[in-house]
Structure formats: structure tokens, C-alpha cells
Amino acid sequence: MSNYLVGQELPPQSFTINRELLIGYANASGDQNPIHQDEAFAKSVGLENVIAHGMFTMALAGRYASAIAGSSAVKEFSARFLKPVVVPAGVDVELIVSGKVVEILGSAIKLEITAMCGDIKVLGMSKAVVEVK
Amino acid sequence: MLSPDIVGRTFVGANSFPVTQESITEFCRAIGEPDFSVAPPTFSIKITLAESETLLKDSGLDWNRVVHGEQRFEINRPIIAGDSLRCSSTIEGARMVAGNEIVSVRSDLHHESELVASSWSTLVVRA
Numbered sequence: 001m002s003n004y005l006v007g008q009e010l011p012p013q014s015f016t017i018n019r020e021l022l023i024g025y026a027n028a029s030g031d032q033n034p035i036h037q038d039e040a041f042a043k044s045v046g047l048e049n050v051i052a053h054g055m056f057t058m059a060l061a062g063r064y065a066s067a068i069a070g071s072s073a074v075k076e077f078s079a080r081f082l083k084p085v086v087v088p089a090g091v092d093v094e095l096i097v098s099g100k101v102v103e104i105l106g107s108a109i110k111l112e113i114t115a116m117c118g119d120i121k122v123l124g125m126s127k128a129v130v131e132v133k
Numbered sequence: 134m135l136s137p138d139i140v141g142r143t144f145v146g147a148n149s150f151p152v153t154q155e156s157i158t159e160f161c162r163a164i165g166e167p168d169f170s171v172a173p174p175t176f177s178i179k180i181t182l183a184e185s186e187t188l189l190k191d192s193g194l195d196w197n198r199v200v201h202g203e204q205r206f207e208i209n210r211p212i213i214a215g216d217s218l219r220c221s222s223t224i225e226g227a228r229m230v231a232g233n234e235i236v237s238v239r240s241d242l243h244h245e246s247e248l249v250a251s252s253w254s255t256l257v258v259r260a
Contacts (some may be wrong), residue, residue, distance in 0.1 A: 028163035078205035
């Protein structure tokens with residue numbers, strides 16, 4: 001029987017995003033779009049600076065979901081990319097991910113996940129279904 | 134702009150993608166996931182986004198103006214080393230919102246006849 005309750009808030013977790021990590025993610029994912037690595041290029045297309053891959057931010061939120069009962073337990077995962085995560089050179093940007101149980105589905109829980117950079121909400125409508133027993 | 138008749142167009146990749154432990158480990162390391170035994174929930178984007186790019190470029194869309202709007206995964210079982218995944222992608226919708234074109238693509242990943250995972254990408258083509 002699940003020990004989770006609807007409305008229960010799960011502890012937040014902090015993740016780091018920096019330029020070095022974006023290069024690592026570009027290589028691992030195959031997404032080599034220069035807006036995620038090259039500051040001059042990013043600015044030339046109207047961005048404030050280099051921005052993180054939306055899928056890198058989502059992958060970190062995915063780690064939050066995986067931490068509950070392992071990656072194998074994550075059955076559904078979704079997010080809307082609301083705002084880019086701006087990553088200046090030499091800076092560790094902090095992403096804070098938190099979750100709340102919104103539904104109990106038999107042996108699984110549905111979480112609403114929030115991902116914030118400072119006071120900016122970067123992922124919206126993010127939900128994960130996680131098998132908990 | 135895309136013509137409405139592209140909705141329903143399906144692209145079945147000619148190749149299957151062999152999943153190696155190295156590729157899972159590299160992806161885990163890149164996101165800081167300590168458990169390398171299975172692929173993390175977002176791993177399949179590595180395969181499906183490139184397939185969507187091919188499908189949409191073939192449909193006349195300017196990939197350089199594409200921004201990722203939304204992403205959803207349904208995972209029937211985790212992807213593991215040894216899987217050989219074939220991707221089929223279908224354009225499920227295309228509409229204009231405030232001058233931006235919004236395209237939704239569904240991608241199914243099969244290992245042999247087993248549907249391992251499905252994903253939905255909503256892509257916004259900036260005006």
C-alpha cells in the first residue's frame with residue numbers, strides 16, 4: 001500500500017546547470033544546436049545569452065522523478081517549456097525542482113513537478129506518473 | 134508555412150537504433166543520474182528529435198526557427214542496453230497561433246514488435 005497522500009509535498013532538490021554541463025548534454029543527446037553552447041551565436045539570433053536545452057532541464061526534473069523509485073518506475077512524464085534557462089559563462093545556475101502528489105493511481109502516484117530558476121518558473125504543466133510499489 | 138495536408142504524415146525511419154550501455158552511461162553522466170542500469174525517462178529524445186527533424190524538414194519546415202514547446206513521454210518499459218529501436222513519427226497536428234506555427238509530432242519506438250515508449254513533441258516555428 002502506498003504511503004503517499006494526495007496533496008503531499010515532496011522535498012525539493014537542487015540541480016546545477018552550467019556551460020560545461022550543456023556541452024556534455026549536447027554530446028550525449030546529439031543536440032548540437034549552437035544556441036546551447038556559443039554565446040555569440042545565441043546573441044546573434046536574439047537571445048540574451050546561451051540557453052540550456054529544454055530537454056536538459058526536463059532531464060533534471062526527470063532525475064527528481066527517478067529518485068523516488070528508480071528510472072524504471074517512471075511511466076509517464078511531461079512538461080511545457082515556459083521560459084529558457086539562461087546560462088552565462090562561468091556561472092552555476094541553480095534549478096530547484098519540487099513535487100506534489102496530485103493523484104493516487106493504484107500502485108502509482110501522479111506528481112505535479114515544479115522547476116524554478118530563482119523566481120522564474122521554467123517548466124510548466126509538468127506531470128510524472130511513478131510506480132511506487 | 135506547412136500545408137494542412139501534412140497532418141497524418143508518417144515517417145518510418147529506415148534504420149533501427151542499437152542502444153548500447155555506453156550510450157546509456159554517457160546520457161546518465163551528462164544529466165548526473167547515478168543509476169546506469171536502465172535509460173533515464175527522457176533518453177528516447179536522443180532518437181526521436183532527430184527523426185522529427187527529418188520528417189519536418191521533408192515537409193518544408195524551417196528547422197532553424199523551431200523551438201521546443203512541450204514534451205510528453207509514455208514509457209511501457211525502460212529502454213535498456215541491447216534494444217534495437219525503430220522509430221516511427223507522425224505529424225498529429227499543425228495549427229497557427231498568434232503568427233507562430235505549432236506542430237505536434239508523435240513518435241513510437243518499437244523493439245521488434247514491442248512498443249517500448251511513445252513520445253509527443255510540440256514544436257513551435259517562430260514567425
